[in-house]
Amino acid sequence: MKYRYIILKQLEYKLNLxxxxxxxxxxxxxxxxxxNQKKHVQFNERLEFLGDSVLQLCISELLFKKYKDKSExxxxxxxxxxxxxxxxYNISLKWNLGEYINMSKGEELxxxxxxxxxxxxxxxxxxxxxxxxxxxxxxxxxxxxxFNNIIEKAEKNEIVFDYKTKLQETLQxxxxxxxxxxxxxxxxxxxxxxxxIQVIANKDVIGYGCGFSKKEAEQNAAKKALxxxxx
Numbered sequence: 001m002k003y004r005y006i007i008l009k010q011l012e013y014k015l016n017l018x019x020x021x022x023x024x025x026x027x028x029x030x031x032x033x034x035x036n037q038k039k040h041v042q043f044n045e046r047l048e049f050l051g052d053s054v055l056q057l058c059i060s061e062l063l064f065k066k067y068k069d070k071s072e073x074x075x076x077x078x079x080x081x082x083x084x085x086x087x088x089y090n091i092s093l094k095w096n097l098g099e100y101i102n103m104s105k106g107e108e109l110x111x112x113x114x115x116x117x118x119x120x121x122x123x124x125x126x127x128x129x130x131x132x133x134x135x136x137x138x139x140x141x142x143x144x145x146x147f148n149n150i151i152e153k154a155e156k157n158e159i160v161f162d163y164k165t166k167l168q169e170t171l172q173x174x175x176x177x178x179x180x181x182x183x184x185x186x187x188x189x190x191x192x193x194x195x196x197i198q199v200i201a202n203k204d205v206i207g208y209g210c211g212f213s214k215k216e217a218e219q220n221a222a223k224k225a226l227x228x229x230x231x
Contacts, residue, residue, distance in 0.1 A: 011100045015126070017142070019133050026102075028125035031118060033104035033191060044125035051128035052083075054136070058143045059083050062151070080162050081154040082147060085216065088120035091146055097122055110192050117213050163222035167199070167207075170229060177201045181218045184208075197221045 008022050011029075019025050027042045028051075035043035059082050063075050070078070081087075092098070098113035101122060112118055131139040164181075171177035180200040188194050197217040199207040207225025211217035 007100060011095065011097075014095050015142075016145075017130065019129070021133055024129035024133050025126065028129040029097075029101050029122055031101055031103040031107060031112065033107040033112070034102040036191075037104055044122065047125035047128040047132075048121045049128075050131065051124035051126070054127050054131045054139050055083055055124060055143060058136075058140045059147065059151075061140075062144060066151075067155070077165075078151075078154050080165065082150055084162055085116060085120045086219070087147070087150050088123040089116045090150075092119035092123050094146075107192060112192075115212055117211070117216055163219050163226060167222040167225055170226065171201055181221065183214065183217075199225050201225075 004026065005022070008025055008029075012019060012022065012025065024047075028044050028047050030041065030043045032043045032045060035041040056079070059079055060075075063070075063078055063082075067075065067078070097119055101113060101118065103112050103118075107118075127139055127143065130142050168177070168179055171179065178201065182198045182200060184196045184198050186193050186195045192212065194210055194212055195214050195217040196210045197208065197214065197220070198205050199209075199218070199221040207221045207223075207228060209217050209220025209222070209224050211220050
């Protein structure tokens, strides 16, 4: 426990935070695979649920106040670029967050410390931990500081995080396109299942992708389709 406390304090320093209840940070960094092997250990899925809501509210408020001339549709599109798995994952990389996560040896051996979905979920859980520990204003300050660069790039259309939306817009520039994402197969046990997705436009397969969630696999398929279309 002493070693774990030292690890948590190191991350706390990286995050420029000081928790009143550092156990909240520990829970935010605990994957379900770890809790399944230990009795009476809390894991981060409930915090992830709360953190997603806090993040959505904060970014919505920030965009609403910053961009007074933008319509509801424009604000929604901006928010979808900012509040997505890829942006959360990229933020996690700044902190080397994978090094701090409690997970099972099996999860670690299958690449869990680098898995996009796990790292993104931990960022949301950390946001919830801050919210519970110090309240909304502290969580908002943390979000604004860490997401500010992403917000500015999204406003300038310099980043593409939502590849599915980008693919739809690209195909519809040349007319209507009926796009489908079909699950071709999946493999692995339930707690670390890998999904394989084909993206189909007007009955033609134009891309494929895989990931450890259907959402991740669909985004990867759309990204691959965009790369093929550009070539």
